[in-house]
Amino acid sequence: MLKDLRATPSVAGGGRDRAALVQKARAAIREGSHSFHAAARLFDQRTRERAWLLYFWCRRCDDIADNQHMGGELGDQVDAEARLKSIRLLTRRALEGLPTADPAFDAFGLVAKECRLTGDMAEAVIEGFALDAKDWRPRTEADMMRYCYHVAGAVGVMMAVVMGVDPKDRETLDRANDLGLAFQLSNIARDIVEDDAAGRCYLPEEWLVEQDIEPGQHTKPHHREELAELAARLVDLVEKHEAAARVGAARLPFRSRWAVLSAARIYGAIGRKVRERGVDAWNERVYVPRWEKAWYGIRGFASALINRPHEPEEPIAWGIADYRPAAAVPAASD
Structure with a gap:
């Protein structure tokens, strides 16, 4: 006689101990992102732990997609679609409360349950990895911004929900998306040469054509100017979305507002350093030293306390809907 088969119980975090997951997540963010780790310390304890858990999943997805470790050198990009399928499968299991055998995905299942993160929110992020898997490149500025939405703006949306924003509060989520866009645009500016070495380019093709830059030649010395x-x-766009993000941050609780405003200054500083260095921006990697992060934390505290953000010079007339869907972005080979 066949014995009754027992279904795997559905438990947020795949049944793992919450404290253990939090510690693993904390170790991951400490190694993987010094800037985000510094800003996350300003959250209240519960929000900080949830931010770590979410980051743990984001970092792990990125590493699986690029076949790398903690954002290091890209590995062999063969079987990118298979790795993408694995990310989706593990994420789905995590959201269902099923064990994944990967603490980063179990961590996501836990924070998703605690904060009402949804499969659609996760898929918006995964779509960014899908674009990279297709060796996609942006033709227009709108294409580039859609990519930034998927890889960073959508994370900003989930972070806002982690900070207590109602998932139905579209206006505040739009501004959280702006913060993610600003972060990613700074990263693109800083990493242009590194990305090119890895066979990737996130500058719009139309921008390159306007500068009379030949295909694949944008990082050559004769095109440095x-x-x-x-x-x-790019940094002009950073500052546009950074200003819009401050408007949304004004609606957050004090500790979260402080963390967001500090993070905006830290990541904005990366882009501004690139702009200030001009043709020398890529001679060495741009970074924000610890003392400077502390200074931005102090300034963020003052801004959070006063809580009167300056209105952006350009009226805010955009939102998340302007950066969807990924399906509308044509492949470079089309």
Whole structure:
């Protein structure tokens, strides 16, 4: 006689101990992102732990997608689609409360349950990895911004929910998306040469054409002046979305507002350093030293306390809907 088969019980975090997951997540963010780790310390304890758990999943997905460790050198990109399928499968199991055998995905299942994160929110992030898996490149500025939405803006949306924003509060989520866009645009400006070495380019093809830069030649020495101009153009966009994000941050609780405003200054400083260095921006990696992060934390505290953000110079007339869907972004080979 066949014995009754027992279904795997559904438990947030896959049945793992919450404290153990939090510690693993904390170790991951400490190694993987010094800037985000510094800003996350300003949250209240519960929000900080949830931010760590969410970051743990984001970092692990990125590493699986790029076949790397903690954002290090890209590995062999063969079987990118298979790795993407694995990310989706593990994420789905995590959301269902099933064990995944991977603490980062179990951590996501836990924070998703605690904060009402949804499969659609997760898929918005995974779509960014899907674009990289297709060796996709942006043709227009709108294409680039859609990519930034998927890889960073959508994370900003989930972070806002982790901080207590109602998932139905579209206006505040739009501004959380702006913060993610600003972060990613700074990263693109800083990493242009590194990305090119890895066979990737996130600068819009139309921008390159406007500068008369030949395909695949944008990082060559004879185009450094043009590249510096394009980087400055990226940083102008950083500051546009950074200003919009401050408007949304005003609606957050004090500790969360402090963390967000500090993070905005830290990541914005990366882009501004690239712009200030001009043609020398890529001679060595741009970073924000610890003392400077502390200074931005102090300034963020003052801004959070006063809580009167300056209105952006450009009226806010955009939102998340303007950066969807990924399906609308044509492949570079089309």
